[in-house]
Amino acid sequence: MAIYKRIILKLSGEALGNGGACFDAARVDAAADVIARLAEKGVEPGVVIGGGNIWRGRFTEAMNPVNADQMGMLATIINALCVEDALIRRGCRARVFTAQQMDRFARLYTAREADETLASGGVALLAGGSGNPFFTTDTAASLRAAELKADAVFKGTTVDGVYDADPRTNPGAKLIRDITYQRAIE
Ligand code: UDP
Numbered sequence: 001m002a003i004y005k006r007i008i009l010k011l012s013g014e015a016l017g018n019g020g021a022c023f024d025a026a027r028v029d030a031a032a033d034v035i036a037r038l039a040e041k042g043v044e045p046g047v048v049i050g051g052g053n054i055w056r057g058r059f060t061e062a063m064n065p066v067n068a069d070q071m072g073m074l075a076t077i078i079n080a081l082c083v084e085d086a087l088i089r090r091g092c093r094a095r096v097f098t099a100q101q102m103d104r105f106a107r108l109y110t111a112r113e114a115d116e117t118l119a120s121g122g123v124a125l126l127a128g129g130s131g132n133p134f135f136t137t138d139t140a141a142s143l144r145a146a147e148l149k150a151d152a153v154f155k156g157t158t159v160d161g162v163y164d165a166d167p168r169t170n171p172g173a174k175l176i177r178d179i180t181y182q183r184a185i186e
Contacts, residue, residue, distance in 0.1 A: 004151040006044040006118060008126075009035065010141035012157040013079055017053035023082060031156075032086035035123055039092055044118040046148055048126045048141040049083060051075025069133030073100065076137060080127035081105065093122040099131030099140070111147040118148065 015031055018024040038045045054075035058068040080096045087094035095117050096106035106127065107113060114124040129140040138155070145153045158168075162184070165173040 002038075002041050002043045004043060006046070006148065006150045007038070008046045008048060008141050008145040008148070008150045008153045009038075010048045010138060010153065010155045010157075011050065011083075012155075013050040013053035013075065014158055015053075015156055016049070016079055016082065022053045028082055028086050032083055032090060032092075035083070035094075036087060036090045036092045039121065039123050044121075046114065046118060046124045046126055046144055046150060047080075047083065048137050048144060049076055049079040050137040051079060051129075054078060066133045069135075073129045073131070073133075076129055077102065077105070077127040080125040084125055087123055087125075093117075093120075094125060095122055096125045096127055099126075099128035102128075114144075115148055124148075 011031060016023055016028050018027060035045055035047060051072045051074075055068075055071045058065060077096070077098055077100075080098075084094045084096050097109035097114050097117075098106045099109050101108050109126060109128070114126065117124045126140070126144045129135060129137050130143055141153055141155070144150075160175070162176045162179050163173040164176060167173040167175075
């Protein structure tokens with residue numbers, strides 16, 4: 001019996017690649033295995049995937065941030081199509097929903113249809129972020145969790161918690177085990 005019925009799983013785009021290549025088939029398969037197992041256990045997984053394995057940030061400050069973010073959102077859709085394929089190969093009913101109109105590739109996200117997919121035992125891959133620039137897929141995951149009344153949000157990423165600095169660039173960064181929203185803001 002699963003503890004949570006409906007979850008949003010946020011996977012960072014880097015979970016699908018290996019640093020050198022955008023995609024590593026073994027890592028895509030590993031991510032799909034986890035998602036398929038959740039669905040088999042009766043969990044309703046809504047999956048938000050980032051795009052950092054394909055595109056992140058901007059070339060330089062001269063680049064329009066809106067174009068850069070649109071490229072990032074498209075990267076999340078490429079990732080979702082990749083994971084959809086891996087899930088379908090496992091016999092899992094998976095469907096990509098995008099925040100942007102993308103008729104021939106996927107369905108335009110509506111909370112109602114994503115809810116129906118999840119409630120009927122399918123996996124909803126929630127791609128394209130929130131559809132707006134200046135946000136990240138973490139925000140999109142929280143937004144979709146609220147819309148779809150998820151019981152919990154899980155984040156699979158390369159950093160194992162909240163730090164007081166970026167642990168990848170600052171070896172002295174300290175792990176903060178518990179933190180409130182208010183303390184993080186302060
Ligand atoms: N993005 C955006 N709006 C959103 C979600 C994502 O503009 O609602 C863009 C943004 O440029 C972001 C990129 O898409 O950097 C990829 O998402 P994210 O950085 O969250 O991916 P991750 O680091 O988790 O792989």
